[in-house]
Amino acid sequence: MVTEENFDLTELRKRIRHSAAHVMADVVTQMFPEAKLAIGPPTQDGFYYDFMVSKPFSEQDLAKIEKRMKKVIQRNHTFEYQEYDRDEALKLNSDEPLKLEIINEIPSNEKITTYKHGTFEDLCAGPHVKSTGEIPAFKLLNVAGAYWRGDETQPMLQRIYGTAFESRDALEEHLVRLEEARRRDHRILGKELDLFSIHQETGPGLIIWHPKGAKIRGLVEEFWKNEHENAGYELVYTPHIGKSTLWETSGHLEFYAENMYAAMNMDGQDYYLKPMNCPFHITYYKTSLRSYRDLPMRIGELGTVYRYERGGVVQGLLRVRGLTQDDAHIFCRPDQVESEINGVLDLTFHLLSSFGFKEYEIMLATKPEKSVGSDDKWQLATDSLRRTLDSRNTEYSVDEGGGAFYGPKIDVHIKDALGRKWQITTVQFDFNLPDRFGLTYVGEDSAVHQPYMIHRALLGAMERFMGILIEHYGGAFPTWIAPVQVKVIPIAERHNSYGQQVTSLLVNSGIRADLDDRNERMNFKIRDSQIQKVPYMLVVGDKEVETSTLAVRSRSAEDIGVLTTEEFKSRVLAEINSRI
RNA sequence: GCCAACGUAGCUCAGAGGCAGAGCAGCUGUUUCGUAAACAGCAGGCCGUGGGUUCGAUUCCCACCGUUGGCUCCA
Known part of the structure; x- marks a missing residue:
C-alpha cells in the first residue's frame, strides 16, 4: 500500500489503475510483439488499454496476460519518470504509429514525458504509483473492439478492460457490485x-x-x-403516422431522416411513422x-x-x-x-x-x-x-x-x-x-x-x-405500483374458501390481491411469492379461519404477525396512498 | 454500422460428424401440509434462417437474422 503520501482515495485508485494499464501493455507487447500501442487511461471503475493487433484477443489470452502481469507486479519494478524533447520522443516511438500521432498533437510548449518500469517505457503524463508492487489487486474483465479515438472512420483497435483497487477486499467488493448489477438486470x-x-x-x-x-x-x-x-x-x-408534408415543414425529413422509418405510400401520398x-x-x-x-x-x-x-x-x-x-x-x-x-x-x-x-x-x-x-x-x-x-x-x-x-x-x-x-x-x-x-x-x-x-x-x-x-x-416494486400487492396463501384446501373471502374483501377495497389456491404446499407458495417479490403474503390456516385473522408476512421476510383483515386492509391502503 | 462471443424444449443450460439430453416450468394423478422447492408418471425439439462440404451436418465452412459485451473517458 502507498503510505508516504496521503493520497485521496480516488487519486490513489487512478494511479493504481493507470499503472496496471502500463503493466498490461508491457505484458501484451511481450506476448504479441506486433501489437501497436494506442492509449491506456484509468476510468471511473477501472482501466483499459487499446492495442492495434491483426488478430483479436481471446478469453484465453486474457487469462495468460493476467498471469504474466502478476509476475511483473511481483518483481516490483520502479516507475521512472523521464522528460524528452520532441525529436527524442519521436525517435523513441518510431515503431509506434499511434503514439507518433499523439506526440505530434502535443502543443510545443508542453513537456513530453514517459514512465518506465522494467524494460517497458510508455509515453505518459502520469502520475503513477511508485513501483509495480504497489498494485495490490487487479482483474482483467473483457475484450472489446473500440475505434481509434472513438471515431468510426478510424481503424478498429482491440481494447482490454480491467479494474484495480487498493486492496483485495475493495476489488472483491467491486466484483460483488458488478454481480449485483447483473442480478438486477431488467432483462433478466x-x-x-x-x-x-x-x-x-x-x-x-x-x-x-x-x-x-x-x-x-x-x-x-x-x-x-x-x-x-x-x-x-x-x-x-x-396519430402515430403523418403525411410527408408535415415532416417537411417540421424539418424532420431534412435533419432526422436517418432515424425515421421509410415512407408508406398510400393514395399517392407518403406517410411516415412519427419520430416525435x-x-x-x-x-x-x-x-x-x-x-x-x-x-x-x-x-x-x-x-x-x-x-x-x-x-x-x-x-x-x-x-x-x-x-x-x-x-x-x-x-x-x-x-x-x-x-x-x-x-x-x-x-x-x-x-x-x-x-x-x-x-x-x-x-x-x-x-x-x-x-x-x-x-x-x-x-x-x-x-x-x-x-x-x-x-x-x-x-x-x-x-x-x-x-x-x-x-x-x-x-x-x-x-x-x-x-x-x-x-x-x-x-x-x-x-x-x-x-x-x-x-x-x-x-x-x-x-x-x-x-x-x-x-x-x-x-x-x-x-x-x-x-x-x-x-x-431490483424488481421489488413499492406496494403502490406492485402488480400484485397481496398474495393470499391457504395452507390446505379446506382453507380456500376463507382465503377467497379475504381476497374478495381486499380486491373490493381496491387492493391488488390474488388467491393462490393451487394444489401445492404452503412453503412452495411462499417461495413462489417471494421470487415474484409480492409485497405481502397472507397465510391462512385453521387458526386464522377460527379467529377470522391473517398471518401476515412481508417479502422482506419480516413476520408482521397476526392481524384482522380490517387491520391489514387499512395498513396496506395507507401504504399505497403514501406511495411507499 | 464496426469488433468479439453466443443462438439446442416455455426458462436455465449440458452435449457431440452417425437415434437429441438434464433441471425447472407445463399436463395427469397421489398428497392436505404452518412461513423459501412434497412424490410419481406423461408430454415437450426444423439444435436461429439459408446455402455449402460430407455417404451422413444440430455439430465443420460461408452468408444472413438475432442476442450479449464494447466502440466519450485523449499520452
Whole structure:
C-alpha cells in the first residue's frame, strides 16, 4: 500500500489503475510483439488499454496476460519518470504509429514525458504509483473492439478492460457490485417477473408488455397523468403516422431522416411513422387563433414514437425503436418563461422523488456553434434557464455549446439505488419549430407575436424509465405500483374458501390481491411469492379461519404477525396512498 | 454500422460428424401440509434462417437474422 503520501482515495485508485494499464501493455507487447500501442487511461471503475493487433484477443489470452502481469507486479519494478524533447520522443516511438500521432498533437510548449518500469517505457503524463508492487489487486474483465479515438472512420483497435483497487477486499467488493448489477438486470428480471418480452419475430427494439409489466406501466402513467393535470397540463392524443408534408415543414425529413422509418405510400401520398410528437402538438396549437390570455398552454401526451436505432445499440428497454415519450410542449410568452421552467422543474422533482430518486445532477447546455434563432432569443432563454436554476439554489454544471441547434436546454440525471447515473429529464427551448410552423399569438398590444416553445420529457420514455425502475427497485416494486400487492396463501384446501373471502374483501377495497389456491404446499407458495417479490403474503390456516385473522408476512421476510383483515386492509391502503 | 462471443424444449443450460439430453416450468394423478422447492408418471425439439462440404451436418465452412459485451473517458 502507498503510505508516504496521503493520497485521496480516488487519486490513489487512478494511479493504481493507470499503472496496471502500463503493466498490461508491457505484458501484451511481450506476448504479441506486433501489437501497436494506442492509449491506456484509468476510468471511473477501472482501466483499459487499446492495442492495434491483426488478430483479436481471446478469453484465453486474457487469462495468460493476467498471469504474466502478476509476475511483473511481483518483481516490483520502479516507475521512472523521464522528460524528452520532441525529436527524442519521436525517435523513441518510431515503431509506434499511434503514439507518433499523439506526440505530434502535443502543443510545443508542453513537456513530453514517459514512465518506465522494467524494460517497458510508455509515453505518459502520469502520475503513477511508485513501483509495480504497489498494485495490490487487479482483474482483467473483457475484450472489446473500440475505434481509434472513438471515431468510426478510424481503424478498429482491440481494447482490454480491467479494474484495480487498493486492496483485495475493495476489488472483491467491486466484483460483488458488478454481480449485483447483473442480478438486477431488467432483462433478466423482466423474464423472471413476467413483465415484458422482445422477439426476433416481432422485431428488435419493440416491446411486448405482459399483463404484470403493463400493470406497472399503467400505474406509472396514471400517476403521471394525474400529476400533470394537477400542474395545469392539458392532455391530448395524436396519430402515430403523418403525411410527408408535415415532416417537411417540421424539418424532420431534412435533419432526422436517418432515424425515421421509410415512407408508406398510400393514395399517392407518403406517410411516415412519427419520430416525435411536436408537429402534432403544434398543429393542435394552430387550430385556433391564440391570444396572450391563452398562454401558457401546456400540451401533454404519452406519445408513442418510432425511431430507427442502429442494430448494435438497441438494448433491452433502455434503447428501443418504439418508445413512449412523456412528452409535453409549453407555448408561452417571453415573460412567462421563468415561471414555466420553474413549474417544469417542480414537477420533475416531484415525479422523480415519488419513485425514490432523490439525487440529481443538473446540466445547463448553451448555444452550440451551429444554431438557429436570433442571439437575443438565445440570450433571453439561456438567462432565464440560468436565473431559474440560481433562484432554486440547486447545483448545476454548464455545458458550454452543448445545447441543441434549436435552443438551450436543461438535462437532469438521476442516481439509482446502485449509484448509477441515468440521463432522463430534458427541458429544451425550441426556436426552430415556431418559426417553421409560423406560430403566433395576439398580444396585449393587438400585434402578432411568436410564442416561445418549450419541449420537455420528464421521465424520458416509458420503456426506458421502466427499465431503470426495474433495476432501481431490483424488481421489488413499492406496494403502490406492485402488480400484485397481496398474495393470499391457504395452507390446505379446506382453507380456500376463507382465503377467497379475504381476497374478495381486499380486491373490493381496491387492493391488488390474488388467491393462490393451487394444489401445492404452503412453503412452495411462499417461495413462489417471494421470487415474484409480492409485497405481502397472507397465510391462512385453521387458526386464522377460527379467529377470522391473517398471518401476515412481508417479502422482506419480516413476520408482521397476526392481524384482522380490517387491520391489514387499512395498513396496506395507507401504504399505497403514501406511495411507499 | 464496426469488433468479439453466443443462438439446442416455455426458462436455465449440458452435449457431440452417425437415434437429441438434464433441471425447472407445463399436463395427469397421489398428497392436505404452518412461513423459501412434497412424490410419481406423461408430454415437450426444423439444435436461429439459408446455402455449402460430407455417404451422413444440430455439430465443420460461408452468408444472413438475432442476442450479449464494447466502440466519450485523449499520452
